[in-house]
Amino acid sequence: MSSLLLALCLFLMIKCTRAQDTQSDLTITVVNNCPYTIWPAIQPNSGHLILQRGGFALPALTHHSFPAPPHPWSGRMWARTNCAATPTGGFACATGDCHTNSTDCNGSSGSTPATLAQLNLRGGASLDACDYGVSLVDGYNAAMTVSAHEGRGACPVVGCGADLLATCPERLRVWDRQGEDVVACKSGCQAYGTDELCCRNEYGSVRRCRASGCSEFFKQACPATYTYAQDKSWPTPECYAPRELKQQNIPCCAQTGQKD
Numbered sequence: 001m002s003s004l005l006l007a008l009c010l011f012l013m014i015k016c017t018r019a020q021d022t023q024s025d026l027t028i029t030v031v032n033n034c035p036y037t038i039w040p041a042i043q044p045n046s047g048h049l050i051l052q053r054g055g056f057a058l059p060a061l062t063h064h065s066f067p068a069p070p071h072p073w074s075g076r077m078w079a080r081t082n083c084a085a086t087p088t089g090g091f092a093c094a095t096g097d098c099h100t101n102s103t104d105c106n107g108s109s110g111s112t113p114a115t116l117a118q119l120n121l122r123g124g125a126s127l128d129a130c131d132y133g134v135s136l137v138d139g140y141n142a143a144m145t146v147s148a149h150e151g152r153g154a155c156p157v158v159g160c161g162a163d164l165l166a167t168c169p170e171r172l173r174v175w176d177r178q179g180e181d182v183v184a185c186k187s188g189c190q191a192y193g194t195d196e197l198c199c200r201n202e203y204g205s206v207r208r209c210r211a212s213g214c215s216e217f218f219k220q221a222c223p224a225t226y227t228y229a230q231d232k233s234w235p236t237p238e239c240y241a242p243r244e245l246k247q248q249n250i251p252c253c254a255q256t257g258q259k260d
Contacts, residue, residue, distance in 0.1 A: 029064070029065040030063060030064050032058040032059065035061070037058065037060060038058055038079045038081055039055055039058065039079070039080035039081075039083045041054060041077065041079070041105045041110050042055060042075060043077075043109055044074070044075040044107060045074045045075050048069075049069050050107040051069075051073075051075075053104035053105075053106055054100075055098065055102075055103055055104050056104075057083075068121060070122075071122060071127075072123060072127065073120075073121045074118075076116045078110055078114045078115060078141075080095065080096035080097060080110065081093060081095045081142060081183065082094035082095065083103075095113065095183050096110040096114040097110060097111045098110045112138040112139050112187070113174060113185055113187060114139060115139075115142050115143070115160065116138060116144075117134055117159075118135055119132050128240050129153075129239070130237075130239050131236050131238050132239075133158060133225075133237070134160060135225060136160065136187070136218040136225045136226065137229060137231070138190070139187040141185070145157060145161050146159050153237075154239060155239035158225065159224060159225060160221065161222075162221045164221055164222075165182045165184070168182055169214075172186040172188075172217070187214060187215075187218075188212050188214025197214065199228060204229075205230075206232075209228065209229050209230035
């Protein structure tokens, strides 16, 4: 059985084999490698199935496995952090919240800033291609890496294992409600809202959308990520039928960054 491993401050393991081998040959395992609970969220791209009702709780140092569809699937995953029940009986998270008042996101997107894993599974003519990436275009809230072992083609380790909450520039910091801890790091677009930093309107083309000082903060710390809308500095992996992966012992991300 072959597999693909991702890490979201936690780790995600995705087992991929050739589609003709079996109709149940794709398993996604999410492993929380942090000493606190996180709430992974999953949003499919348009036309694709919602997996695991879009989200669930994952206690510290545990994992959760579930089958993927037998046909091509694409979407994104991220970690929701600092989540809790609300006084009115709802549910909310300090970062990555999908605003459903539930642990289930049901296909909804999450609030930014959030570190995103972008996945395309069962691609190619033989349905055995897996390409993946980690994006900081919408900011950062948790460490995340993706790696593959013994696959065919391009199967590099990608992502960000660094704790950027501790080093986030002041203008990009997101504080908790008490104003005591940094819980996320904004993108330049979210912090300043200009067309240039958001790569929109006249800056929406490949020619006009460029790296900025904000995106370079993320790129220098985590070069194997995408840090602005037209970032082409890191090639998209195209990994075919990877073998089972071993968990990478990256430093666990800090839950919060302490206020100065």
